[in-house]
Amino acid sequence: MGWVFSLTVINVDKNRLNYKDYDNVFAVGDATNLPVSKAGATAHFESQYLSNRIAADTSGNVYNELYEGDVACTTVTGYERGITLFFNYNKPPRANFDSKFDYFLKWQSADTFFSSMVRGIA
Numbered sequence: 001m002g003w004v005f006s007l008t009v010i011n012v013d014k015n016r017l018n019y020k021d022y023d024n025v026f027a028v029g030d031a032t033n034l035p036v037s038k039a040g041a042t043a044h045f046e047s048q049y050l051s052n053r054i055a056a057d058t059s060g061n062v063y064n065e066l067y068e069g070d071v072a073c074t075t076v077t078g079y080e081r082g083i084t085l086f087f088n089y090n091k092p093p094r095a096n097f098d099s100k101f102d103y104f105l106k107w108q109s110a111d112t113f114f115s116s117m118v119r120g121i122a
């Protein structure tokens with residue numbers, strides 16, 4: 001599996017999210033070598049950082065923020081139960097407790113994703 005991994009991941013600067021050695025080529029998500037759990041939520045937070053960086057770069061500003069791998073990821077743990085995990089490059093995901101609130105957070109965000117975000121409404 002190791003050789004497949006080394007052939008397929010995109011080498012990205014972990015704090016700036018540009019392809020190594022190039023300032024204007026970018027990658028986010030599962031295909032990157034970023035040292036953080038692969039998840040849709042991860043791709044989302046990486047994209048958020050990157051869109052801010054590109055917006056600043058293309059309007060002549062210098063974007064000095066660094067991406068530290070911060071992610072908040074809500075997932076379902078059981079019947080009407082969910083959990084929200086917070087993690088970054090230095091702190092791995094830790095499970096604290098699940099709750100009905102987190103389940104509805106997940107349900108609501110999934111509903112918003114498919115009903116609006118995918119269709120470009122939100």
Ligand SMILES: Cc1cc2nc3c(=O)[nH]c(=O)nc-3n(C[C@H](O)[C@H](O)[C@H](O)COP(=O)(O)OP(=O)(O)OC[C@H]3O[C@@H](n4cnc5c(N)ncnc54)[C@H](O)[C@@H]3O)c2cc1C
Nearest residue numbers: 028029030031032037038039040041042043073074075076
């Ligand atoms: C069963 C399952 C459950 C999951 N549940 C969760 C969850 O609850 N929460 C969560 O946050 N994450 C979850 N994940 C992880 C999440 O789906 C991925 O981390 C996320 O989709 C990664 O997004 P991405 O855009 O990097 O890659 P992808 O979503 O894989 O998108 C890559 C796209 O590129 C396309 N593509 C590939 N090769 C080419 C090519 N050569 N040319 C053109 N297009 C190409 C693919 O068809 C695909 O559409 C789950 C994953 C699985 C498998």
